[in-house]
Amino acid sequence: MSENPNDSQPREDSEYAVVMRNVHKWFGPFHVLKNLNLNVTRGEKIVICGPSGSGKSTLIRCINRLEEHQEGDIIVDGTELTNDLKHIDKVRSEVGMVFQHFNLFPHLTVLENCTLAPIWVKKMPKAEAEEIAMKYLERVKIPEQAHKYPGQLSGGQQQRVAIARSLCKRPRIMLFDEPTSALDPEMIKEVLDVMVELAGEGITMLCVTHEMGFAKTVADRVIFMDGGEIIEQNSPQEFFDNPQHDRTKLFLSQILDHT
Amino acid sequence: MKPISYKIGEHPDLPPPASVTGPLAWVRNNLFSSPTNVVMTLVSVWLLFELIPPMLNWMLFDAAFSGENRDACRAQAGGACWAFIAERFRLFTYGFYPAEERWRVNLAFVLLLLALVPVLYDRLPLRKYGLYYSMVFPLIAGWLLLGGWGLAPVDTDQFGGFMLTLVIGVTGIAFSLPIGILLAMGRQSSLPVIRLVCVGFIEFIRGVPLITLLFVASTMLNYFLPKGTVFDLLLRVLIMVTLFASAYMAEVIRGGLQAIPKGQVEAAEAIGMKYWQSMRLVVLPQALKISIPGIVNTFIGLYKDTTLVIIIGLLDPLGIGRSSLADTKWTGLHNEVYLFVAIFFFISCFSMSRYSLYLEKKLQTEHDH
C-alpha cells in the first residue's frame, strides 16, 4: 500500500503505472537518489524539473533499468524491477523512452529504425511492422521521410522519429529526458506539439523538461528535484503560482528570467 | 561581351568560365600552381623518363619468352628470361599437387570467386542464399583440395605455390574477422573473467612475432601433444596465422566499438533489445563500418605474412622460387622470380585496398546525406 498526494485512497502497487518506494542510488561513493518516493497513477502526466545534476535523468532511467537502483523498490505496471532479466524485459516492453540526443540508429533508415524492435523483439512479420511504423510516422507528421537516413533530417524531425520509434512497440508509459533541449528554438514547437497530442491519448508520461508552457498545458503534477531528492510536488497551477520551498522559488526565478 | 543583368531573385545557374574547367585549367592548378610545384613536376617527369623506358625494355622489349635454359635466353636478348617462369608456372601455381588432380584446385578457385560475389556485392538478388553458399564454401573447398569421399586423397605437404598462399590467406581472413569481433567484444565485457582471458590472449599474441608462433606450430606442439597424435602441419599453421590476425583484428574493431556513442546501446536496450541483438543490429554494423580501413589493412598484412611459412618448410611462391633458382639450368635469375611473385601479391593486395575504398565510399554516401 502506498500514499499518493493526489489521491486520497490507498491502492495496490499494481494499480499504479510506476511505484518508487524509498529508492536510493549511488554512483560509486556519490549518493545520486536519496530516498525517493513516487507513485504515478495510470494515465498521469508528470513533469520533472530541477537544476542540472539533481538526478532527474537518473530517476527516469531507473524506471526502465538503464540505471540500476541499489535500495528500495521500483514497481512498473505491477512488475518489480529486480535482477531478474524477465522482469526487465517485461518492463522495457511497456516503457518507451525518448532521449535528449535522439539516439537514432544512423545506419538504418527512418522506417528501419521504427521496425527494428517490433521485428526482432516482438517477432512481428516485416510487413505488419512496417504498416504500424508508417501509422506512427504519420502521427508525428513525417511519413514522407520514411526512407531517408536520420543524418538527412533536421533535429526536430529526428526527435519526432525517435518518438515514433518508441511508440511502435505500443508502450503504456513514456519517458522523456529533456526531449527539446538539444533542439534549435524553431524546432521545439513541432516536437512539443506531438507530445501534447500524445498526452491527450491516455498514455502515462514522465517528462524531464524545463518547457514550462508544456508543463502548464499538459502536466497533472510537477515535481521539483534538487540534490537527489524530491523537494516539492504540486499541480502546475499551484507549483508555478505558489511555490512553497525556497529552492523551488530560486529555481523558478532562474528559469523564468530567460523566458 | 556586354554583361547581361537579371532581375533580383531570377539569376539562373550559368556554366563556369573555361579558365576553371577543362584539361588546361587542371594542369595549371595541379602541376604548375607554384614555383615549388613546377620544380616537383619537372623532376618527376625526368625521373619517370629515366626509369620507365629501361624497365619496359628489360621486362618486355628485350625479354626472352622461350628457351631451354638460361643461356638460350641470354643468346636471344639481354632482358628478362620469362622462359624460366613459363617452365615453372605450374609449380608456382599448384606446388606439388598431383598433375592429374589439379582440376580440383582450379574448380576450388572458381568456386572461391563465386563465394566472394555475395559477400562483396550487397545488391545481388537473393543475396541471402548466396551467403549460405559462401558459408559452406570452406567445407566444399576443403573436400576438393584434400580429397576423400570419392576423390583421391592429397596430402597437405603437396600443397604449395599460389594455391598455398590462397589457402592460408583466405582461411585466415575468413576466420580472423569473426574471432576478432568476439575478442573485441570480450575485452569490453562486464564479466571480469571474460575480459581477462581476452586481454591476456590479445596481448600475448601481439607481443610475439608470427615467426615464433609458426615455429611453435611446427616443432614445439609435438612436445605438448600426446605422443602419436597426428596433427597436420598445415592445419597448425592455419590456426596460428588465424589467431595472430585475430588479435590485431580485435584491437582494430575495439577502436570502432569505442567510437560508437553509449546512447546507441541505451536506445537499443530501451526498445527491449538483448545484448546480442543490440550488438549485431546496432553497434557492430556501425563499428565495423568505421573500422574498414583497419580491417583491410590487417587482411593485407596477413596475406603477405603467409610468405613466412617458408621458414618452417612450406613451399609458398617464394619457397618455390628459391628452390627453382637452385636448378643449375636457370641459376642467377633472381629478378624474374621475385618480380613475378611481387606482381602476384601486388594484384591481390591492391584489389583488396581498392575494394575497401569502394566500400567506404558507398557506406558513406548511403548513410550521411
Ligand SMILES: Nc1ncnc2c1ncn2[C@@H]1O[C@H](COP(=O)(O)OP(=O)(O)OP(=O)(O)O)[C@@H](O)[C@H]1O
Ligand atoms: N554514469 C555515471 N557515473 C557517475 N556519475 C554520474 C553518472 N551519471 C550521472 N552521474 C552524476 O549524477 C548526478 C545526477 O546526474 P543526472 O544526469 O541524473 O542529472 P540531471 O538532473 O539529469 O542533470 P541535467 O539537467 O544536467 O541532465 C550528476 O552529478 C552526475 O554527474
Ligand SMILES: [Mg+2]
Ligand atoms: Mg539529465
